[in-house]
Amino acid sequence: MNDMELASCARKAMDTAYVPYSKFRVGAALLTASGKVYTGCNVEIASFGATNCAERTAIFKAVSEEGRIKIDKIAIASDDEDYIYPCGICRQVMAEFADDDMELICTKKNGEYKKIRLGDLLPNAFRTF
Numbered sequence: 001m002n003d004m005e006l007a008s009c010a011r012k013a014m015d016t017a018y019v020p021y022s023k024f025r026v027g028a029a030l031l032t033a034s035g036k037v038y039t040g041c042n043v044e045i046a047s048f049g050a051t052n053c054a055e056r057t058a059i060f061k062a063v064s065e066e067g068r069i070k071i072d073k074i075a076i077a078s079d080d081e082d083y084i085y086p087c088g089i090c091r092q093v094m095a096e097f098a099d100d101d102m103e104l105i106c107t108k109k110n111g112e113y114k115k116i117r118l119g120d121l122l123p124n125a126f127r128t129f
Helices: 003-016 054-066 088-097
Strands: 026-032 037-041 071-078 103-107 113-117
Touching: 003 026, 003 037, 003 054, 003 071, 003 103, 003 113, 026 054, 037 054, 054 071, 054 088, 071 088
Parallel strands: 071 103
Antiparallel strands: 026 037, 026 071, 103 113
């Protein structure tokens, strides 16, 4: 799967976002080392601490279906005019299932994207392995 196809999957995942409070839809699509693609959307809850980001939704789906996974790359999409990046919690969750060279495909609303390494977004990630 190429970068544009993965970004398209992320954009489609936005369709099911549950965002009654912020109205800020986010979709994510990840490609595992096994070649499978998992998507996720953000799910907001009135108690904001219980909200789950699109990236973590996709990662947790992959883990629940495959067990221990390795993420090769992940695409993130939103309706924002600028590039979308994962929050700090999502970066740490990614570090659990990917190495520093994992590519993130950060998109804009208009479809433009750029790639960045996880290690550049989260240098010196906390890992116990």
